[in-house]
Amino acid sequence: MSQSSAGDLLAELESAGVRVWLEAGQLRFRAPQGAMTPTRREALRARRDEIVAHLDNGGGVALVPDPARRHDPFPVTDVQAAYLLGRGETFAYGGVACHGYGELIYPALDPARMTAAWRALIERHDMLRAVVEADGAQRVLPQVPPFEVPVIDLTGRPDAVVEAGLSAVRAEMDHLVHAPDRWPLFAARITLADDRAVLHMSIDFLIADFISVQVVLDELHRLYHRPDEPLPPLEITFRDYQLAERAVRDSPRHARDRQWWLDRVDDLPAAPELPTVSRPADSEGRFRRWETRLSPQVWEGCASAPAGTASARPARCWPRSPTRSRRGAAGAGSPWTSRCSTGHRCTSRSTRWSATSPRWICWRWTPIRPAASTSGPATCRRSCGRTWTTGRSAASR
Structure with a gap:
């Protein structure tokens, strides 16, 4: 039996008030009294597998022109x-x-x-x-x-x-x-x-x-x-x-796919908390295109920076909940505060979200103070390869 004949049978049943659907892989139906005759019941039983496939594939939804x-x-x-x-x-x-x-x-x-x-x-x-x-x-x-x-x-x-x-x-x-x-x-x-x-x-x-x-x-x-x-x-x-496309949403397959994603929502990473620039509520939203160029030396420093230990790790951080901060001389003029991978609490004037890994990449680091758990002279590495060492101010670099 073809998919179209399965659809024809379902259409006939629907016109008689019989609703047929899939539930956990089983064929179910609901019908007014007297509508599900022995002949119709036998037709459902004889064509069960094809009707299941028909419903599982979106109920035979076809993309057809409707010029009228x-x-x-x-x-x-x-x-x-x-x-x-x-x-x-x-x-x-x-x-x-x-x-x-x-x-x-x-x-x-x-x-x-x-x-x-x-x-x-x-x-x-x-x-x-x-x-x-x-x-x-x-x-x-x-x-x-x-x-x-x-x-x-x-x-x-x-x-x-x-x-x-x-x-x-x-x-x-x-x-x-x-x-x-x-x-x-x-x-x-x-x-x-x-x-x-x-x-x-x-x-x-x-x-x-x-x-x-x-x-x-x-x-x-x-x-x-x-x-x-x-x-x-x-x-x-x-x-x-x-x-x-909207008709497909009523199919069991779509329902299963949707449930598959809903079951994983709680385990998906949160969206990046991108910094935004505040503007007056009555101002006009405008977009400008910004661009810059990195020298081969700077790009090489970005591409080859080692993962290494905490003291040699490149400047990559991911603020769990970025907050505005103006405290500390080193942080003056830098609105974003976060903790980098070395354990330092740092501010960055320029941050970008990495498309290849769910982390913030901070292009300019200014150590404010080492974390309490950090032992030894922890460092943060800049994108250009130079190392920021605890105890030196931003001005010295």
């Missing part, structure tokens, strides 16, 4: 729900959308051709026409107004004017918070200069994740350069996928 209902509302994912909450002011450090901004630089651009490519892309991808209503449901709009790509023409202008123009567009778009219930949840601009053309893009991750954005950019490029070459048709929509 593609514009009906459907639930948001858990991640989308988190994005909706975070963009509001309910939580600390809120008021910021999960949003991407980028600039694509071309030798030249035809604005009309780029606009046509955008419009074809919007027609092709349902989620580029999606909005999220106030009740938390999302839906794809059947029709939207023609998408416009504004053009800032700075050809023939001095370099300083061009750079100022690019910076102005960047400042306008790089922290956009799109209204989720108003289309579009993305934006584009074109800046034209003598030596280049810049396509500015802003997109809300409510409607596209990182991989989806890569698909959008690839297809935008193809539609711009080869508009007469058709793209392969799309049969499955995000709505189809989301509804199928």
Whole structure:
């Protein structure tokens, strides 16, 4: 018997009011009086193994297109729900959308051709026409107004004017918070200069994740350069996928998987207690990109620092409960206090969470005092390889 015939039997039973499920690997059912006839009972018994496999695999949930209902509302994912909450002011450090901004630089651009490519892309991808209503449901709009790509023409202008123009567009778009219930949840601009053309893009991750954005950019490029070459048709929509995924959650397999993780929650390591910078509640959340470069000598010191004994261990620490501290001359101006692996109580001006091991890596150490249990001249090693010895002040280094 095939999986589909198992599904047909279950569908027939369901229409008669008979509910069938798995419990601890056993087939169970509940039925109104008279609904479970001898014939139906025998069919369940004869096809038991296949029905168990069918239910264990998600109840035969299939990812199938449903074009007739593609514009009906459907639930948001858990991640989308988190994005909706975070963009509001309910939580600390809120008021910021999960949003991407980028600039694509071309030798030249035809604005009309780029606009046509955008419009074809919007027609092709349902989620580029999606909005999220106030009740938390999302839906794809059947029709939207023609998408416009504004053009800032700075050809023939001095370099300083061009750079100022690019910076102005960047400042306008790089922290956009799109209204989720108003289309579009993305934006584009074109800046034209003598030596280049810049396509500015802003997109809300409510409607596209990182991989989806890569698909959008690839297809935008193809539609711009080869508009007469058709793209392969799309049969499955995000709505189809989301509804199928939610149906799987009702399966015994999902319940077992969920219980497996719940049984281990208490043993999982806690999330890193990352330091945060306080800001006024009414201030605007802004992001800046920071970067630095390590010399080969410093990097070699980081990579080759020995694990060794406590007196030779590299400066790695993990604050169980970091607290703010301004006490002690050595700690002046350093807000974070913790105990490092040598047993010293230290402050660090720069800490990073290690992705390869659940520890804090402190790049600058300042010993305040040795722990009571520490015997001998315990030391802390800096990332550059130099050793901090108890009894020397930070100023001496």
